[in-house]
Amino acid sequence: MPEGPSIVILKEEAASFEGRTITRVAGNTTIEKEKLLDQPVLAFRSWGKQFLLEMPDFSMRVHFMLFGSYRIDERKSWAEPRLSLGFGERELNFYACSVRFIDIPLDLAFDWWADVMSPLWDPLLARQRLRSAPDMHACDAILDQDIFAGCGNIFKNEVLFRIRVHPLSTMGALPAPKLRELVLECQRYAYEFYEWKKQYVLKKHWLAHTKRTCPRCNIPFSKGHLGRTQRRSFYCERCQVKYE
């Protein structure tokens, strides 16, 4: 469940808890969860793949990593929550995630201009950051949370296929219009991802991720664990241009 748009959906699902006070705390996390007791949650926010609970004097961050999940007003019968927060008769349950306190104001803790789903998202800044890393491969660039907070491996494969850029293209070699397209497509795909995910049709719209053949040329996709990150790439050698 972990890419940026999924966290935005969680934030919206949790919005009805805003202003409520935490009355019960449980879970197998090793952080000092008792600190949360009697705290009013002022806001639920998200930055990239991180879900944030903002309280008067501190905040909490939940990162779902690869396997994390959550339940609202219900529990998994087969798993103990990492953290369970009771709000009177209602509750939020988080499983298999990483939780951590943040002791500085959230506006200072994160670079809000780097989050592709933030209203403050700044494509110019992203382009500058890409240009300052000319040797960086396209497959690593999209996964870089300092540049594209919220984008994950599905983004990488879908965005590069859509803009016809080979994953091993370097940022320095991309023509300016392509670089611009890459940056804009990351944001555009984020909102498509968000809509499709809400309608439970995300996978149906995958053009490259996990696919075996290229829907444009019908030749087999290439697969490989490319770049610094070694995450799996699905790409078409014929229609995705390698700029190097």
Added chain:
DNA sequence: ATAAATGTTAAGAA
């Protein structure tokens, strides 16, 4: 049924 996957971080090595 064994492996691999929408991900990150900490620790140690080079």
Added chain:
DNA sequence: CTTCTTAACATTTA
């Protein structure tokens, strides 16, 4: 002081 490598975490699906 970087930069790289490895392991750890943990659940579901193919």
